[in-house]
Amino acid sequence: MNQEANQNLESFSYDDKIVRWFTYATLLWGAVAMLLGVTIAFQLAYWKLNMGLEWLTFGRLRPLHTNAAIFAFVGNGMFAGVYYSLQRLCKARLFNDLLSKLHFWGWQLIIVSAAISLPLGMTTGKEYAELEWPIDIAITVVWVIFAVNFFGTLIRRRERHIYVAIWFYIATIVTVAVLHIVNSISIPVSLMKSYSIYAGAQDALIQWWYGHNAVAFFLTTPILGLMYYFVPKAANRPVYSYRLSIVHFWSLVFIYIWAGPHHLLYTALPEWLQTVGMVFSVALWAPSWGGMINGLLTLRGKWSEVRTNPVLKFLATAVTFYGMSTFEGPLLSVKSVNSVAHFTDWVIGHVHAGTIGWNYMLTAGMLYYLVPKLWKTKIYSIALANFQFWTATIGLFFYIVSMWIAGVTQGMMWRAIDGETGTLVYPNFIETVTQIIPMYWVRAIGGTLVLISFLVMIYNLLKSIAASKSDLKEEIYQAPALSANTATGHRKLEGLPMIFTVLVLLSIIVGTVVEITPTFLANRFFVKSDSITPYTPLELLGRDVFIKEGCYTCHSQMVRPMVSEQLRYGKPSHISESRYDHPFQWGSRRIGPDLARVGSKYPHMWHYRHMLNPRHMTHDSIMPNYPWLARKKIHYDVLEKKMRVMQALGVPYSDSEVASSVEDAQYQANEIADILAQSGVDKSVADKEIVALISYLQRLGSEVAEGITDQEVEE
């Protein structure tokens, strides 16, 4: 190329092929994620849509939906946008084409394995971290590949200043890696089953630290980076205040990480921690709004164009929803608001304002900007893009409003106490469910509109791509090399891909070691106490059925210390009660009632009939049928291994208890089967999963931690 023209100029090209691949993946998985969302939305409105098939029940599809939306849809969109903008901002090609490809295919493979394993019931039972340990390791590896590719590019940059968007990407890469590894630490029982090393309140804390920061550093910071790149580019105007964007970044990074405990207000978590979570959450409001205002003011003087240009229209709407969600978030973190809203659909509405309003809208704007550039083509139809915009906006409106009404209604009904008698106004939980079923229909229709809008975009973009006449040859650009004073350190590394390879390997090894040999850490997080007995072997197996079926997606196990909850469920949950719970199952949503105190509330037979068809016992129930539980045999073969892992995690099982675990479990199963047989159930039920599940349910709350003082637990 024209190297002679200027000694200093270097020629380079951009790897846009990988961006195109990630674009296709975004479209594909976006549609899948939304289709799953619509499916489970209709399942709540109309229980028969659970189809009577175990793989399609709400409890199994809901984790698939959330994982697909976050990691498959937003993930691929983020990678597309990051790789596109990073190269331009650095004036450098991506570090290594092979790493880019490994990143792409590795990520798709992870998504496919999630799509297979979650419906099969292979799950850790920790929200948004449901994937089992081999997939967790794969995520770590692919993330490291992404990181090496990213930082390699950054080091080779030809632009001295690191634009603010890149800082947001850096925060994402570093933090997500740490969160993922820390939260996924577990001990495998078998290839697709493991137990978290944390238990009870400890697990809850780590999980929601992760859960909240997955929202912060996977769904927010990278997308903010994209906002700071694509909004100015699309509007062809500099960001309103660059200074403010820098402040926005650093304040978010330092505050976000402390806000996690707001997911655990009024739980058995220590009071001061809850307060920390609340204070930091409220503090987040200021920088978030600074960012929103910065984004919107970038469009000043461009508002007429926002009306006609789909790119700007989607981007402006996304930023507005960012503002809305970051106002609602701190509001929901205020304890008094939280006491009504927690466990209700209000929170579901809140997250969808974020994922649809902010993530989907921003991704759509970005794709409408990118596709013409990547394929050298024009948008096929502006009218279709407008149609998409309005369908999505109206759908989202239905979604948010219906969930807000449902949430507030149900929250108020749960807590309503008759002033004279001092009893619950709606003692039957199901009343509070049937009340909001109409809202479930509205939400499902809103979700369908959003799905339709997305399909319209796919059509529109594929048509645009098909019209491309370009051979997509890479263009050659020139830019001066980075001036020597800043480059020396970096330049050395640049020529040494080997060093990076070694670094990757090292991180992989560290990641793996941390993932699978954490035993020695476990004992330290564990408080020995005799006041709570661990689960019997059969209960442990039943608990695994509970986790496998995703019962936690509809049922909490956490009675909060409020009068109404005590009237409805019983004594508030105590931190010590879940101390052997690897993983914890406190839950986050009460589509059905809390189960922390359900033990001995009903006879075995009630549960048996209820699990086969909940409508036998509660006429208007929306809980799925679980007939296969009465058919599938209990897996006794892994029981001893499970017990041993629990023992390694510090659960005080004696060696003889482990050795006789199968016998003990079968004995207890026979006892339950005998009682069921009195009501006419065939005795062969004794070795079926339903018996294990019943033993677990009957155990819940039976040991209300009476004599335990807080000190004993807090030590």
Added chain:
Amino acid sequence: MNVLYFAIPIALLLGVVFLGFFIWATRSGQYDDLDTPSYKILLDDKEIEPEKGKNYESRS
């Protein structure tokens, strides 16, 4: 809540890492000029040997 002995240091460590980034960014002059970077990203790259028959319409 023994896990706090583990969780808080990790959260602090993350904070320290970012503090390190921040100090590096300030020291190395990243924030000396907070006006031009926002304009600079708007300039499209200098392309050489442009090919014929291409569609540049979508360029902003």
